Amino acid sequence: MKKLIIAxxxxxxxxxxEATGGGKRENGYIEGDHYIITWVFGHLLQLYDAVDYDEKMAGSWKMENxxxxxxxxxxxxxxxxENRKKTDEGARRQLDTIKKLMDRDDVGEIVSATDWDREGQIIADEIFKYIKTDKKINRLLLNEWTRDEVSAGLDNLKPNTEMESLSDAGFGRQTADWLIGINLTSVATVKYANMGYDALLNVGRVLMPTLKIIYDRDMEIEKFESSKYYKVLLTLENEKGETFEGTFYRPVETGETEDSDDGESSDGKTKRSEKFTDKEEADKILEALTGEKVRVTEKDVDTKRENPPYLFNLSNLQGYITGRYNGWTADKVLKVAQDLYEKKYIxxxxxxxxxxxxxxxxKARxxxxxxxxxxxxxxxxxxxxxxxxxxxxxxxxHSAIMPTYVLPQKLSEEERQVYEAVKNRFLAQxxxxxxxEETRLEIKPREEIIQKSEIMDSEDVIIVRGKVQKVEGFRQAEKIQSKDTVLPDVEKGEILTVKDGKVSEVVKKPPKHHTEKTLLKVMETCGKSVDPEQEEDSEEMMMSILSGFSIGTPATRAETIKKLKIAGYITTKNRSLRCTNMGKMxxxxxxxxxxxxxxxxxxxEKTLADIERGKFKRSEFMSFIKGFVADSVEKIKGDKTFGGTVKIPEDAHVVGKCPECGxxxxETEKAFGCSNWRNGCGFTVxxxxxxxxxxxxxxxxKMVELLLENGKVGFNGLISKKGNRxxxxxxxxxxxxxxYHWRMEFI
Incomplete structure (x- = not known):
């Protein structure tokens, strides 16, 4: 008897x-002496559309349904x-092939060999629900497709029944998203079309909170109030003529050093700050110190030992690639990584x-x-x-991503970038x-300089920091360059000269717009205990991710960002993600x-993870989702405030009054539009x-100003199709x- 494997x-x-000895390639499968190997290409099946259940759902959506x-x-x-009314013939043919193979008398066992995750599990389980069989079904669970792993996996198959929890989580996710998407998208689109919004309003369980993350950052930037301060930077010279830079610090009251670079002296008592709100005061200190001798009163050298960053998970790999190379999206990183996985390289x-x-x-060895x-x-x-x-x-x-022992023979440039990232991060371990060695120098002006200046006191110091890389270690693998200052050899008690300096103006900048890299980090933990700007994960964050408390899964987050762009809720400028007006609304x-x-x-999302772990029942989850959908539909039906009123930003360029509503x-980036768009006015040029x-x-x-003022705008030097002016x-x-359409009157 043969085993039928579904990949x-x-x-x-x-x-x-290849791992099982090869075989003859037939139409839709490969047959060897002991195995018949067929395949799907993603989901061959899909959930019924609403109209498939009830004909009254055909045609236009109606609120009462x-x-x-x-x-x-x-x-x-x-x-x-392209045509949701037409069956995909490729999927139909492959399902027919799978059914014939499952029904063959010489097939005694079926092996599900789809990806080892929620989605992969239900891709095959959908088929087993659709094509009934009483034959034994086993599960092949692999993290890589090398010959050794496939052979070992086929010797250690699991009954597919043991994957029930994983299957329940997959089907629970699928049906919950169907219910929320079908009901809320349909009702919202119909409801607000009656209020003047001529657009499909895509509503989703994962789309909306992801949009909120981008919106919150946009609002943080919009409401940010800029501030500035001054600091005194001094160029110091030792007896050998070597120069380096230090910063002047002065004592402040406790609590005033929140944003300070230093804030505390080596005695752990005196609070200091480098910030001056008065530029004139900073200028006086610079003038008093320039050309004077100062003494090194403290020298602290701290040896730092640094571990390599953790191995990549998908979100970190996506963040690393999109942050390092231009032209990448999280979705693209996933696709390239998936190709490398299927080619047995990672x-x-x-x-x-x-x-x-x-x-x-x-294996790692x-x-x-x-x-x-x-x-x-x-x-x-x-x-x-x-x-x-x-x-x-x-x-x-699944373990972290690592290379396999199969060395790539030929890679595209994009594949090389992702593979090298995975390989180098593995080698770094x-x-x-x-x-x-991190050095901190504390330098004090002479007492007579302090007394002469009348604006300094004995607690004032110049602080210098620098770093010397003693052992490159893991940094060699990823070619990490240090941005720290390298100091010359300076000893405690040494006399230095303040050669010159400058008063530097520091403007406090707003936070940056989210990129795909920072957004993915926030999605991993719903923003819990994570700084999205940090380069690598802490152990605390790692455990938070594994708890399942997140927005989406590693496999779906990139697709979510892509859907937000398609829905028109966000846009991309360079690498920055920003809400559109529709997204804000x-x-x-x-x-x-x-x-x-x-x-x-x-x-x-954590509930779905708990279903996967057998800690929560799918039936209870679905009961909750059905209640949520019913309540949400009623909220939308009764809503009268969608869109709200518009507040025009102070810096907005107003070009005139709207001929529709006044x-x-x-002016926006792409058009001149009515500011009352939220309440249904669609006037746009x-x-x-x-x-x-x-x-x-x-x-x-200027053209639009004249158009709105006079009802028409005149042009000289127009060029016809024949080239006449x-x-x-x-x-x-x-x-x-x-x-609105243009009409032309000849002058």
């Missing part, structure tokens, strides 16, 4: 076939992306773990010997068995610690406020108007279709 993709099926909650959830062959990328399971020690060979630091590589690398208690389902006025509550969303028309551009002209602020008035008027 998630044709490429994975090829890896399994919602909430729509099926008693049982049914599956059908997936439809085409382990499973959709992981939240930053350490390896303890069972992988021998083998990989180290392979990928470390020929590196410039090969002689320094040494296998380590430490909890920073191997700790089963900090692994949930087995290099020595980085060792540096959703956060500020959409009535189902729970969807924007990060804590609420985190609890939902409110100000303001687009800057890239193709009609105006066809005559060799541009839409400018002429003059004409352009009139912008509303047509029978409710939209």
């Amino acid at each position: 998630e993709k044709p490429s994975v099926a090829g890896n399994i076939a 919602f909430p729509f909650i099926p008693k049982d959830f049914m599956y059908k062959i997936k439809t085409e992306n 382990t499973y990328p959709r992981t939240a773990s930053s350490v390896l399971d303890e069972s992988l020690k021998d 083998k990989v180290l010997a392979t990928v470390g060979k020929g590196t410039p630091f090969e002689s320094e590589l040494k296998f380590k068995d430490t909890k920073r690398i191997f700790d089963s208690s900090k692994v949930e389902s 087995f290099l020595p610690q980085a060792v540096s 959703m956060v500020e006025t959409f009535p189902v406020r729970e969807l924007f509550d990060l804590d609420y969303t985190g609890r939902l 409110n100000p028309v303001v 687009w800057k890239d108007d193709k009609y105006i551009q066809s005559f060799g002209k541009k839409v400018t602020p 002429f003059s004409a008035y352009f009139i912008y008027e509303k047509g029978e279709d409710g939209r």
Whole structure:
């Protein structure tokens, strides 16, 4: 008897076939002596559309048909992306192939070999629900598709029934998102279309809190009040003529040094600050010290030993690549990493773990010997068995991402960038610690200078900090360059000269807009105990991630960011993510406020994680979701405030009054639009108007001002299609279709 293996993709099926002795490639499968290997390509099945359950849901959406909650959830062959009424013929053919293979008399056992996560589990389980069989179903659980791992995995199959909790979590996520998406998107779109919003309002369990994170940062920047202070920077010279820079500090009251670089003297008592609010005072101190002799009164040298950053999980890998290279998105990083995984070069990328399971020690030793060979630091590589690398208690389902022993033969530039990142982070774990000496000098002016200046006292000091890298260690792997100041050799008691200096103005800047890198970090923990600007995860954050309290999963976060862009809720400028006006309106006025509550969303995601661990029942989760959907639909139906009123920013460029409603028309990045858009006014003149551009002209602020003031605007030097020049008035008027169109009158 033969075993039928169902892989998630044709490429994975090829890896399994190679590991099991090969076979003859047929239409939709590969057949060998002992195994038949077929495949899917993602989900071949999908949940019924609402109309499949009830014909009254056909055509346009009607408010009275919602909430729509099926008693049982049914599956059908997936439809085409472009035409949801048409069945995907490729999916139908492959399902027919799988059914024929499952029904063959010489097939005695079925092996599910899809990806080892929620989504991978239900991709195959959907098929087993759709195509009934009484044959034994086992599960192949692998983190990589190398020959050794496939062979070992096939010798240690698990009954698919043991994956019930993982399956429940996957189906729970799928049906919950269907209920929320179908009901809330439909009802919101219908409700607010009646209030003048001609757009699909995409509402989702993961979309809304992610949008809120971006919105909150935008508002933080918008409300930020800039401030400035001055500091005195002094150039110091030792007897050898070597120069370096120090900063002047003075005593302050306790509590005033919150943003200070130093704030405390070596005696741990005196609080000091480098900040001057009065530039004139700072100038006087600079003048008093320039050319004078000062003495080094304290020298503290602290040896720092630094461990390498943890191994990559998916979010950290996405953040590393998008932060290091231009043109990358989180979604693109995942796709490239998935390709490398299927080519057997790296382990499973959709992981939240930053350490390896303890069972992988021998494998890691083998990989180290392979990928470390020929590196410039090969002689320094040494296998380590430490909890920073191997700790089963900090692994949930999948270990951190690492290379396999299969060395790539040929990689595209994008594949090389991701592979090198994974490889170098792995090698860094087995290099020595980085060792540096951090020096702090405390330097005091002579007493006669203090007395002469009349604005200094004996507690005033000049503080210098510097760093010397003694051992590069793991920094060699990722070529991490230190930005710290390197100091010359200076001893306590040495006399220095203040050569010159400057008073530097420091302007306190607002926080930066979120990038995909920082957004992914916040999504990992719903913003709990994490600074999104930090480069690497702490152990505390690692455990927080593994608790499941998050927005989405490693596999879905990149897709969520992509969907927000498609929905028109956010836009990208350089690497920055920003809310659009529609996105701001959703956060500020959409009535189902729970969807924007990060804590609420985190609890939902943690519940799914607890279902996966067998700690919570899927039936209880679904009962809650159905109640939430029903309540939310009623909130939307009864809402009368969506959109709200508009507050025009003080720096907005107003070009005139709206001909529709009389409110100000303001300039934005792409258009001149009515500020009353939230209440349904759609008057807009687009800057890239193709009609105006066809005559060799541009839409400018002055042009729109004249248009709104006079009802028309005149142009000289217009160019016709034949190249002739002429003059004409352009009139912008509303047509029978409710939209504005240009009309031309010759002068």
